[in-house]
Amino acid sequence: MPNGRLIFARRPAGSLTVDTFRFEESEIPEAGPGQVVCRTVLLSIDPAARAWMQARTYRERLVEGELMPGHGLAEVIASGSNVPAGAIVTGPVGWQEYALLDATAVRTVEVRSVLSHYLGVLGITGITAHIGLLAVGQPRPGETVLISGAAGATGNVAGQLARIHGCRVVGIAGSSAKTTFLVKELGFDAAVDHRSRSFADDLKSACPDGVDVYFDNVGGPILERVLRAMNAHGRIVCCGGVSQYDTQDPAPGPRGVPGLLTTKRLRMEGFIVHDHVDDWPAAHSELESHVAAGRLRVIESVIEGLDRAPQALISQLKGSNLGKCLVRVGKDPEALPRVIRPAE
Amino acid sequence: MPNGRLIFARRPAGSLTVDTFRFEESEIPEAGPGQVVCRTVLLSIDPAARAWMQARTYRERLVEGELMPGHGLAEVIASGSNVPAGAIVTGPVGWQEYALLDATAVRTVEVRSVLSHYLGVLGITGITAHIGLLAVGQPRPGETVLISGAAGATGNVAGQLARIHGCRVVGIAGSSAKTTFLVKELGFDAAVDHRSRSFADDLKSACPDGVDVYFDNVGGPILERVLRAMNAHGRIVCCGGVSQYDTQDPAPGPRGVPGLLTTKRLRMEGFIVHDHVDDWPAAHSELESHVAAGRLRVIESVIEGLDRAPQALISQLKGSNLGKCLVRVGKDPEALPRVIRPAE
Numbered sequence: 214m215p216n217g218r219l220i221f222a223r224r225p226a227g228s229l230t231v232d233t234f235r236f237e238e239s240e241i242p243e244a245g246p247g248q249v250v251c252r253t254v255l256l257s258i259d260p261a262a263r264a265w266m267q268a269r270t271y272r273e274r275l276v277e278g279e280l281m282p283g284h285g286l287a288e289v290i291a292s293g294s295n296v297p298a299g300a301i302v303t304g305p306v307g308w309q310e311y312a313l314l315d316a317t318a319v320r321t322v323e324v325r326s327v328l329s330h331y332l333g334v335l336g337i338t339g340i341t342a343h344i345g346l347l348a349v350g351q352p353r354p355g356e357t358v359l360i361s362g363a364a365g366a367t368g369n370v371a372g373q374l375a376r377i378h379g380c381r382v383v384g385i386a387g388s389s390a391k392t393t394f395l396v397k398e399l400g401f402d403a404a405v406d407h408r409s410r411s412f413a414d415d416l417k418s419a420c421p422d423g424v425d426v427y428f429d430n431v432g433g434p435i436l437e438r439v440l441r442a443m444n445a446h447g448r449i450v451c452c453g454g455v456s457q458y459d460t461q462d463p464a465p466g467p468r469g470v471p472g473l474l475t476t477k478r479l480r481m482e483g484f485i486v487h488d489h490v491d492d493w494p495a496a497h498s499e500l501e502s503h504v505a506a507g508r509l510r511v512i513e514s515v516i517e518g519l520d521r522a523p524q525a526l527i528s529q530l531k532g533s534n535l536g537k538c539l540v541r542v543g544k545d546p547e548a549l550p551r552v553i554r555p556a557e
Numbered sequence: 558m559p560n561g562r563l564i565f566a567r568r569p570a571g572s573l574t575v576d577t578f579r580f581e582e583s584e585i586p587e588a589g590p591g592q593v594v595c596r597t598v599l600l601s602i603d604p605a606a607r608a609w610m611q612a613r614t615y616r617e618r619l620v621e622g623e624l625m626p627g628h629g630l631a632e633v634i635a636s637g638s639n640v641p642a643g644a645i646v647t648g649p650v651g652w653q654e655y656a657l658l659d660a661t662a663v664r665t666v667e668v669r670s671v672l673s674h675y676l677g678v679l680g681i682t683g684i685t686a687h688i689g690l691l692a693v694g695q696p697r698p699g700e701t702v703l704i705s706g707a708a709g710a711t712g713n714v715a716g717q718l719a720r721i722h723g724c725r726v727v728g729i730a731g732s733s734a735k736t737t738f739l740v741k742e743l744g745f746d747a748a749v750d751h752r753s754r755s756f757a758d759d760l761k762s763a764c765p766d767g768v769d770v771y772f773d774n775v776g777g778p779i780l781e782r783v784l785r786a787m788n789a790h791g792r793i794v795c796c797g798g799v800s801q802y803d804t805q806d807p808a809p810g811p812r813g814v815p816g817l818l819t820t821k822r823l824r825m826e827g828f829i830v831h832d833h834v835d836d837w838p839a840a841h842s843e844l845e846s847h848v849a850a851g852r853l854r855v856i857e858s859v860i861e862g863l864d865r866a867p868q869a870l871i872s873q874l875k876g877s878n879l880g881k882c883l884v885r886v887g888k889d890p891e892a893l894p895r896v897i898r899p900a901e
Contacts, residue, residue, distance in 0.1 A: 270820040432815045446832075451815035466810030471776045471795035474827035476614040481825045483818035488790075 216241045217519055218309035221266065221281045228459050229263055229530055234281060234308075234523045242313035244293040249319060251287035251302060251312045253542040255515075257332045258525045259284070259366070263458040271485050281308040281522075285542070286322070286332050296321060303331055308522050310542055326504065327511075333537035334370055334511050335500055341452065341486040342370035342428075343496040347378070349484050350426040350450045354379030357420050359439060361407075362430030364391040364512075366537040367452060369399060370500075371428045373509045376400050380426075383419045385435060387532040394535065399510060407435050416442060423447075431456045437467035443477055451483035459530045512536025560585045561863055562653035565610065565625045572803050573607055573874055578625060578652075578867045586657035588637040593663060595631035595646060595656045599859075601676045602869045602882040603628070603710075607802040615829050625652035625866075629886070630666070630676050640665060647675055652866050654886055670848065671855075677881035678714055678855050679844055685796065685830040686714035686772075687840040691722070693828050694770040694794045698723030701764050703783060705751075706774030708735040708856075710881040711796060713743060714844075715772045717853045720744050724770075727763045729779060731876040738879065743854060751779050760786060767791075775800045781811035787821055795827035803874045856880025 215238035222235035244250045262283060266275050275282070285306035292298050294316030304319035306312040322331045333339060345367075352358050358375040362368040363384025372395065375382045384395040384404040392404035403419035405412060416438065423444035429436055432454030443449070457463040474481060503509035514534050516525045519542045529538050559582035566579035588594045606627060609619050619626070629650035636642050638660030648663035650656040666675045677683060689711075696702050702719040706712040707728025716739065719726045728739040728748040736748035747763035749756060760782065767788035773780055776798030787793070801807040818825060830837075847853035858878050860869045863886045873882050 264816075270816075429815060436815060437810070449815075451818040453819060454816045457816060463812060463816065464809075466781070466812050466814035468807060468810050470810035470814050471773060471780060471793075471825070471827065472608075472614075472798045472801060472807065474795040474825060475797060475829070476827070478827050478829055478832060480827075481815070481818060483815065483820070483822050483824075485819070485822055488822060 214241060215239065216309055216311040218307070219281045219519065219522060221275045221277060221279055224266055224275075224277060226461055229266075229527050231523045231527070233266070236520065241311045244291045244313065246293045247316055248293050249289045249296050249302070249314055249316050250291040251304070251306055251314060251319070252290050253285050253287045253306050253310055253312065253519075254301075255286040255329055255332055256306070256308060256519070256522060256540040256542055257284045257336075257338070258516075258522065258529055258538040258540055260453065260455040260458055260526075260530055262526055263530055264454075267458060267461070267463075283308050283522075284332065284337065286328060287312065287319075289319075292316070301328070301331075303336060308519065310519060326501070329513055329515060329537070329539055330504065330511060332539060333366060333513050334504055334509065335497060337486055338366045338537055339370050339500045340493055340496045342367045342374060343500060344486055344489045344492055345450045345452045345484055346371045346374050346426070346428055348489065348492065349482050350428060350448050352378060352380045352426045355381070356425035357381045357383060357422055358426045358428065359383045359385065359420060359424045359442075360428045360430070361385040361435050361439070362453070362455060363395055363401070363404065364535050365430060368428070368430050369395070369512050369536055370509070371452075372401055373399055374503075375426075375428075376402075377503060377508055381422075383424075385416070385431075391535065399512075413438060426450065428452060429454075433457055433464060433467070437469060440467055440469040440473045440479075443473070443479055445477050447477065447479050449479060449481040451481060455530070513539060515539045515541055517541050558585060559583065560653055560655040562651070563625045563863065563866060565619045565621060565623055568610055568619075568621060570805055573610075573871050575867045575871070577610070580864065585655045588635045588657065590637045591660055592637050593633045593640050593646070593658055593660050594635040595648070595650055595658060595663070596634050597629050597631045597650045597654055597656065597863075597886040598645075599630040599673055599676055600650070600652060600863070600866060600884040600886055601628045601680070601682070602860075602866065602873055602884055604797065604799040604802055604870075604874055606870055607874055608798075611802060611805070611807075627652050628676065628681065629656075630672060631656065631663075633663075636660070645672070645675075647680060652863065654863060670845070673857055673859060673881070673883055674848065674855060676883055677710060677857050678848055678853065679841060681830055682710045682881055683714050683844045684837055684840045686711045686718060687844060688830055688833045688836055689794045689796045689828055690715045690718050690770070690772055692833065692836065693826050694772060694792050696722060696724045696770045699725070700769035701725045701727060701766055701788075702770045702772065703727045703729065703764060703768045703786075704772045704774070705729040705779050705783070706797070706799060707739055707745070707748065708879050709774060712772070712774050713739070713856050713880055714853070715796075716745055717743055718847075719770075719772075720746075721847060721852055725766075727768075729760070729775075735879065743856075757782060770794065772796060773798075777801055777808060777811070781813060784811055784813040784817045784823075787817070787823055789821050791821065791823050793823060793825040795825060799874070857883060859883045859885055861885050
C-alpha cells in the first residue's frame with residue numbers, strides 16, 4: 214500500500230498556485246525504536262504555510278523537494294514507543310497519508326469532542342487565540358477589542374473569547390457575508406468589510422470609543438489604518454500578517470511605526486504559542502468548557518481528500534474560508550469516526 | 558523692558574528653515590493669582606519640536622502664529638502663588654525671555670548641581686532615558702543593548718545607564734567622530750556609523766550575539782535594519798523617530814512589521830515620560846548619584862542667545878549636536894550663575 218505525499222516542488226514567484234506542489238508515492242515507513250507510524254486523518258490548512266515558503270520565520274524556510282510540512286491529527290498504526298497503536302495524536306505529520314515521527318513529537322489526544330476540534334478550537338488554533346488575546350492583549354471588560362481576519366480560524370475564536378470576557382468586540386473581514394456572519398452568528402458587536410471603499414469610515418463608526426486591543430492576523434494596510442484608531446496605552450497582538458504572505462516581495466511596513474507607538478504609548482507584541490506550553494492545559498480547559506456550554510461556536514470547513522490540500526491553501530490565502538480549514542485524508546474517509554469516544 | 562519671543566510663523570514644507578520662525582516683542586506679563594512670571598535662563602532644544610509642527614503627537618499640532626513651545630529652566634521674578642520669586646523652576650516656558658505660567662505648570666528645582674543638568678541628565682531627558690531603558694526595555698546584565706541616536710541627549714544617557722547596569726552597549730550615531738566619542742569617552746562597547754556604506758555589516762560585527770534591547774530614537778531605515786538583528790524575545794523601546802520628523806511626508810514604516818515581531822516574539826513599546834511621574838524621584842536620585850560619582854558623564858552643548866534657537870534646532874535635526882542641546886537666554890548671560898548653590 215503506497216503512501217501518497219505532496220512535495221513542495223517549486224517556490225512560488227507570486228501568488229501560490231497548484232504548480233508549487235507535486236504528488237508522489239512512497240512506501241509506508243516502519244516504526245523504529247521510539248518512533249510511531251501515523252495514518253493522517255485530518256490536516257490543518259494554515260496561512261503560515263505560505264510564509265514558510267517565503268522566508269525563514271520561526272522555522273527554517275522550506276527547501277524545494279521536501280515534503281510539505283503541516284500539522285495534523287492522526288491515528289497511530291504502528292509503534293516502537295510507549296504511544297500505543299490506536300492512539301489518536303496531533304503532530305507535524307506533513308501533507309501525506311502516513312508519517313513516521315518520533316514519539317516525542319506527537320501529543321496524544323484524549324478524545325472527548327468532535328475529532329476536528331482538536332486541530333481547531335481545542336488545538337493550537339484555539340490556544341493561540343486564547344493566549345494571544347488574554348495573556349498578550351490583556352483586555353479588560355468593557356474595552357474595545359478589534360480582530361482582523363475575524364472570520365478565520367484564530368480570529369473567530371479570539372473574538373468570541375473577547376465577547377465572553379466582557380469586551381466590546383469588532384471584527385474585520387473581507388466580505389459582507391462574513392461581517393454579517395460575525396455579528397448575527399458569533400455575537401460580535403460590529404464588523405467591517407476591509408474591501409469596502411468606506412472601510413476607514415466604517416471602522417471609525419464601529420469603534421466610537423477607539424480601540425484598546427487589536428488582535429492582528431493580517432498586518433499591512435489594515436494594520437496601518439488601525440494604528441490611527443488605537444487609544445492611548447493600547448495593545449496590538451501580532452499573531453500573523455497574512456496580507457504579506459502570498460508574494461515574493463512583501464510591502465513596506467505600516468506608516469506610524471514607530472511614531473504612533475510612541476505618541477500613543479502603544480505596546481505591539483508578537484508571540485508564538487509554543488513558547489507558552491505551560492499555559493496550554495488551562496487554555497484548553499477553558500475553551501472546552503465554553504464549547505461544551507455552547508458559549509463558543511465552532512466554525513470549520515472540512516475539505517475531502519489530500520489532493521485538494523493545495524487548492525484549500527490557495528483559497529484560504531485569497532480569503533475564501535470561514536473558520537478553521539481542514540482537509541480530511543484517507544482512502545476511506547467515510548469509515549473514519551467523527552467521534553471516537555463520546556464525552557464522559 | 559520688552560519680552561523677546563519666537564513665533565511659529567509658517568509650517569515648513571520640507572526640512573526646517575529659519576523662515577519657520579518670526580521674532581517679535583511684547584510686554585512682560587504680570588502675575589495674577591496662582592501664576593508666576595518666569596525669566597528664561599535655559600531652553601531645551603528637542604527634535605520632538607519638529608514633530609509637533611508635522612502632526613498631532615502627544616500634544617496638538619502647532620498652529621501658525623502661536624508662540625514656539627518648549628521646555629526650559631527659569632527664575633521666578635514675580636509670583637501670585639506659593640512658588641516664591643527667586644525660585645529656580647523648570648516648565649513649558651516657550652521660546653521667549655519671559656513667560657507667564659500657572660504655578661502648577663512649573664516644578665521647583667532644588668539646585669545641587671550645574672543648572673543645565675536640570676534640563677538634561679537630571680531633567681526630563683535623563684529621566685526619559687532611565688524609564689525607557691530600565692522600565693520599558695528591562696535589560697538584564699550581560700544582554701546586548703543597542704541605542705540609536707546614541708550621541709544625542711537621551712541616547713547617550715540611556716547607553717551609559719545600560720553600561721552601568723552591566724549590559725553590553727552598542728551605539729548607532731551619524732559620524733565616525735561620534736562613534737569614536739561613544740567608545741572612547743562614554744565607555745560604549747562598540748559603536749557604528751549609520752551613514753557608512755558598511756553599516757549593515759558593521760552592525761552585525763558590533764552585535765555578535767544579536768540585540769536583546771533596542772532603544773530607538775530614530776525609526777525609519779535604521780529600525781528596519783535593527784529588526785533583523787533582534788534576538789527572539791527582544792524588546793524595542795520606541796522613544797522617538799527623528800529620522801521622520803523633518804519632512805512633510807514621512808516614509809512608510811519598516812518592513813518586518815508585524816512579521817518579525819511575530820516570528821521573533823518581539824515586544825515593541827512606546828512610552829511618554831509624563832505617564833511615569835511617580836517614578837521620577839527614584840530615577841532622578843539614581844541619575845544624580847551616578848553623575849556625582851563620575852560614573853555618568855554629562856554631555857551638553859550650550860548655545861548663547863534666544864535668536865540662535867531656530868538654527869540650534871535645524872542643526873540638531875541634521876544630526877550635528879553631541880549630547881543635550883541648550884540655548885542660554887537673557888540679555889546678560891554672563892551674569893547668570895552656572896551653579897546657584899553648591900552641592901551640599
